[in-house]
Amino acid sequence: MNVQKIKQEITQMKTSLAFLEERLKEIQQNCDHHFAGDQYYEKCLKCNMVNVLYY
Numbered sequence: 001m002n003v004q005k006i007k008q009e010i011t012q013m014k015t016s017l018a019f020l021e022e023r024l025k026e027i028q029q030n031c032d033h034h035f036a037g038d039q040y041y042e043k044c045l046k047c048n049m050v051n052v053l054y055y
Contacts, residue, residue, distance in 0.1 A: 028049045035042040040054045 028044075028047045031044060031047040031049065033044040033049065034046055035044055035051065037043050037051075037053070040052070042051050042053060043049070
């Protein structure tokens with residue numbers, strides 16, 4: 001592989017990652033959360049969203 005192809009592939013992956021991160025955020029905002037966890041954090045069983053309860 002040459003440098004130009006690698007840079008092009010990195011750019012495509014960054015674009016794909018940004019899309020997936022936005023989609024995940026959208027799914028987690030619209031989820032009917034069912035949390036389970038302990039005194040430090042809770043995690044939604046449906047969308048894997050984490051709420052930190054203790055710092």
